[in-house]
Amino acid sequence: MAYIEIENLSFAYDNKTTALQDVSLSVEQGEWVSILGHNGSGKSTLSKLLVGLLRPKSGSIRVDGFELSEDTLADIRRRIGIVFQNPDNQFVGVTVRDDIAFGLENLCIPREEMIERIEEYSKKVDMFDYLNKEPQQLSGGQKQRVAIAGVLAMRTDVILFDEATSMLDPEGRSRLLQDMKRLNEEGGTIITITHDMRDAVHSDRIVLLKNGGVLADDSARNILGDKELLEQASLELLLPLELMHTLQAEGLGDDTLREYLWQLSLNG
Amino acid sequence: MAIEFERVNYEYQAFDGKAYLALADVNLSINLEGEFIALVGETGSGKSTLAQHMNALLTPTQGRVRMFGLTISRDTTRDKHVKLNPIRQKVGLVFQFPEYQLFEETVLKDITFGPRNYGVSEEEATARAKKAIHTVGLDSSYLERSPFSLSGGEKKRVSIAGILAMEPSVLVLDEPTSGLDPLGRKALLEVFKNIHEQEGKSVMLITHDMDAVYEYAKRVLVMREGNVVYDGAPSQLFTRRNIRVWNLDVPDVLKVTFALKDRFNLEVPGLPRNRRELLEAMREVLA
Numbered sequence: 134m135a136y137i138e139i140e141n142l143s144f145a146y147d148n149k150t151t152a153l154q155d156v157s158l159s160v161e162q163g164e165w166v167s168i169l170g171h172n173g174s175g176k177s178t179l180s181k182l183l184v185g186l187l188r189p190k191s192g193s194i195r196v197d198g199f200e201l202s203e204d205t206l207a208d209i210r211r212r213i214g215i216v217f218q219n220p221d222n223q224f225v226g227v228t229v230r231d232d233i234a235f236g237l238e239n240l241c242i243p244r245e246e247m248i249e250r251i252e253e254y255s256k257k258v259d260m261f262d263y264l265n266k267e268p269q270q271l272s273g274g275q276k277q278r279v280a281i282a283g284v285l286a287m288r289t290d291v292i293l294f295d296e297a298t299s300m301l302d303p304e305g306r307s308r309l310l311q312d313m314k315r316l317n318e319e320g321g322t323i324i325t326i327t328h329d330m331r332d333a334v335h336s337d338r339i340v341l342l343k344n345g346g347v348l349a350d351d352s353a354r355n356i357l358g359d360k361e362l363l364e365q366a367s368l369e370l371l372l373p374l375e376l377m378h379t380l381q382a383e384g385l386g387d388d389t390l391r392e393y394l395w396q397l398s399l400n401g
Numbered sequence: 402m403a404i405e406f407e408r409v410n411y412e413y414q415a416f417d418g419k420a421y422l423a424l425a426d427v428n429l430s431i432n433l434e435g436e437f438i439a440l441v442g443e444t445g446s447g448k449s450t451l452a453q454h455m456n457a458l459l460t461p462t463q464g465r466v467r468m469f470g471l472t473i474s475r476d477t478t479r480d481k482h483v484k485l486n487p488i489r490q491k492v493g494l495v496f497q498f499p500e501y502q503l504f505e506e507t508v509l510k511d512i513t514f515g516p517r518n519y520g521v522s523e524e525e526a527t528a529r530a531k532k533a534i535h536t537v538g539l540d541s542s543y544l545e546r547s548p549f550s551l552s553g554g555e556k557k558r559v560s561i562a563g564i565l566a567m568e569p570s571v572l573v574l575d576e577p578t579s580g581l582d583p584l585g586r587k588a589l590l591e592v593f594k595n596i597h598e599q600e601g602k603s604v605m606l607i608t609h610d611m612d613a614v615y616e617y618a619k620r621v622l623v624m625r626e627g628n629v630v631y632d633g634a635p636s637q638l639f640t641r642r643n644i645r646v647w648n649l650d651v652p653d654v655l656k657v658t659f660a661l662k663d664r665f666n667l668e669v670p671g672l673p674r675n676r677r678e679l680l681e682a683m684r685e686v687l688a
Contacts, residue, residue: 171582173552218580269415272444300579302443302609303650328582369583372653372676379680385687390665397660 134198135159136290136322137183142192144178152178154345155192162290165313165323167333167353170342171367176326179342180295183324184215197290211240214284218296220276221268229255229271229279230264236287254282258312274305281312291322298332310335330357330371334399341366357398373397402433402469404455404492404571409464411450411627423450424461425627431455433570436603437594439614439635442624443648448607449497451624452573455605456492457485468492490519493569497576500556503548508534508559511548515567526566533562536600537592554585558592565596571603572596578610586610590617615639615652616675623647636672654679 137160144153153175160166170176181187183194185206194201196209214236217223226232230251237247255261258278268276277297284292294313298306314335317323325332333339339356341349343366349356356362360378363370370378377394380386411424424447431438440448453459454466457473466473469488477483496502505511512533513526521529531541537558543551548559557577564572574593578586590613597604608614614621615635623631623638625647631638638644639655651659654673661667661683669682 172554172580172585267415267417270417274444296580300576302648303611304443304645304648306609307650367582367584372679373657375676376657376680376683379684380687383684385684393660393664394657397657 134195136162136197138193138195139183140193140195142179142182142194143190144175144182144187145190146178152345153182156342156345156347157192158340158347158350160291160322160324162322163317163320164338165317165325165336167325167327167336167339168342169327169330169333169339169356169366169368171328173344174328174342174366175345176328176342177295178345180215180293180324180326183293184213185209211287212289213291213293214287214289215293215295216277216280216284216297218299220273220280220300223280224268224276227267228264229260229266232268232279233283233286236283240287250286251282254285255279257285258282272302272305274301274308277301277305277309278312281316285316291324292316293324293326294332295326296328297325298327299329328368330368333357334371341368343367358395371398404431404433405429405465405467406454407465407467409454409461409466411447411454411459412462422627423447424454427451427464427627427629429622429629429632431571431603431605433603434601435597436605437597437617437619438603438605439618439621440605440607440624441609441611441614441621441649446624447627448624449575450627451629452494452575452605452607455571455573456489456494458489458494486519490567491569492571492573493564493567495561495564495572495574495577497579499560499577500553503556503560506547507544508546508548508551509544511559512544512563512566515563519567529566529568530562533565534559536565536596537562538588554581554589557581557589561592569602571605573605573607575607576609577606578608578613586613593617611639611650611652612654615654623649640672 139156139158142153142156145151168176168179182189185201196212199205199208201209224232225235233251233255234247237250255264258281260278260282298309313323325336327333334357336353339353340347341356348366349362358374360370373394377391406427406429409424409427410422412420412422414420442448460473460478462475469491503511505514509530512530516526516529530544534541534543539558548556578589593604594617596602618635621635621638622629639651654675658673658679667686669686673679673682
């Protein structure tokens, strides 16, 4: 059984429109899965269901063997941490130190250990020198890194990034992606929710959503290279891959050039 | 006619009691017609502070901003005879996540709220709303809907229509496409292009989207630590070697163009501006 098992999940905000329809997917421990879809495809609804901010209409979510319900919500939130889109909406502390401590306080971690963890995880995201800084002295990227440290310090098994790079400047974005990569290499399970192909290229697997349903669930390479599939999902191929397809369709260029364009899209 | 910044400083005090300079010696001239400007720079570089000076929501701590026959300085806000409201009608400012500011029962009421506040008759305001909703790419059937029943992209369009209905000469938009998927982003950028081309208004976009800067803007301003460190054409900016020191990135189209030149010596004539141009150029080079 996989670490996260979602079966036949459906959800509607009102009686008229269905936001999610019969979604099933699983995530193994140590995997990096991207949930990719256009605006309104249901990806944010899915993330809210996963951490129990919304209650499913039907279907089930299992995390580490626990079926998500009111009774198991606390257990599940100890296992999945979430980093949201807007850096300013999730900074709750007066200083970086307080912000990282917030989750630990809720877990009733003893003071000594709290201090150790704050030190350890702020170093991990390179924010140790900023522990006494206030949010308005930080850039958006730095605030997102503090949010990650807060989640890491709670030692959840999974970190869910809900469009966490979309409000950052180019430097902040590439830095955050590097952090995700490293966490995954160290064995962390990562779920990224995004419509930005550049956030999805590094993941192992992509679950493609369209109008509330799963359109495809395959390796990142297979999905990112599938022009028709992405068009069907109202998404755009990464530029080097679009070039690769155009050239291939017209019999231009050679294998070396095509492979190079692949690599280029991965480095984007 | 222009908006002129003359040696503008803007200082604010943080919670720790220290003073920070959000704008430092900014000199700038922005024409009221025909401009399509991208304002870029890392988080905290002063972009939004600059934008808020453009319609006197903030006033300089030192220096002056001249526009529409007024000179705005530190003393302006203390002088009761100076009326700043007309400026706010002429320079329409669309904040980040404008969709959170929708509040009326219907889209029509929301769009007419601004012009009605400036004394425009209900009839005229309604006519403007009909025109504005069309300009942002929605049809008149939206006017009777509740703004809260709309998608994120539609809400953004409605809030922009609300600013357009005030008939500003200059439109300033703070990260208007953030949170939109590729199709929604492109559609909105085309809306700004149309406003610029068909109505001759000056448009200024604050953005981190280098592809949009390169494809749409005629002029780009780069800010760093409160200074305007670059003011010129996008193509010249992105062919400089050192833009990473400003935390900027090269647009995808140019990244691929440069990479293919370096690796395979594939050189295309001129610089492609967008995907389509790059695809066509590469097709010709390889054929």
